[in-house]
Amino acid sequence: MRVLGVDPGLTRCGVGVVEGVPGRPCTLVAYYVIYTDPQDELPTRLLHLDRNLTDLVAEHSPDSVAVERVFSQHNVRTVMGTAQAGAVAVLTAARAGLPVQMYTPSEVKAAVTGSGQADKAQMTAMVTRLLRLSEPPRPADAADALALAICHVWRGGTRAKVAAAARKGGYR
Amino acid sequence: MRVLGVDPGLTRCGVGVVEGVPGRPCTLVAYYVIYTDPQDELPTRLLHLDRNLTDLVAEHSPDSVAVERVFSQHNVRTVMGTAQAGAVAVLTAARAGLPVQMYTPSEVKAAVTGSGQADKAQMTAMVTRLLRLSEPPRPADAADALALAICHVWRGGTRAKVAAAARKGGYR
Secondary structure, three states: OEEEEEEOOOOEEEEEEEEOOOOOOOEEEEEEEEEOOOOOOHHHHHHHHHHHHHHHHHHHOOOEEEEEOOOOOOOHHHHHHHHHHHHHHHHHHHHOOOOEEEEOHHHHHHHHHOOOOOOHHHHHHHHHHHOOOOOOOOOHHHHHHHHHHHHHHHHHHHHHHHHHHHHHOOOO | OEEEEEEOOOOEEEEEEEEOOOOOOOEEEEEEEEEOOOOOOHHHHHHHHHHHHHHHHHHHOOOEEEEEOOOOOOOHHHHHHHHHHHHHHHHHHHHOOOOEEEEOHHHHHHHHHOOOOOOHHHHHHHHHHHOOOOOOOOOHHHHHHHHHHHHHHHHHHHHHHHHHHHHHOOOO
């Protein structure tokens, strides 16, 4: 199962691709950060993001895409940029015919570190360990995108296991 | 000059198409409201919005697109849906190679009614009068989209006039 995770942001958008099966360590395929210039107009920035995401989806042919679900933050301006970038990510995946799953930051933290309150450093450390990397992925946006992808592989695993258990038990 | 205006919303997205030249009354071409089902997942909703907007842009071949610029509101959930729908509208226009201009609600109100504090009823009344319609466009999302399009024709007119004056004066 190959998953492309997106940590949406208008200025920096993290993208992480991992491969794995539920209950086993995932393997790193690639990670990227797509930058857009804050000096550019919004149409130019969204178009740049859309083209780069479309290219990465085509290049890596993931089975599904995981995108961080945006929640209210203190800075409304930041929330808006994140919501706009997230919408582009979701739409790009949907246009490619891929299933899209959204996770809140605390769901991802809980899946990867065991705690929904984990900080950035702890998340990066766990992603580095789980993917058996010699160095932590930088910048943090890339680590967050990889964490999202890992979370989705494992959660997909949970669902697959439940489905398997249901079949085994003779009921669906 | 044909302008397609978009009043972005995830549940109801207003679209208005007008034709006109600066300093003269505009003519109504068409207006629509694109609905998406709140019960559907976000990818389905954004895809539905993208497809409908893409079809309307192809059908009406506007010279440019005007989209309402989203600002902070009290309800963060509403802001997010509006930001997501707005991002889809901006991206759809940019992908079609069209220039996109964004206006704040008060810029549109000031352009159409002369007051940045005009209420919904006043806006609808002015749009009805300016387009010489026998009945007010319903629902209000459609009237707002038409107001955006009228605002853009007139503002484009201002810029065109400035450019013309500059050429006339022998400097650019």
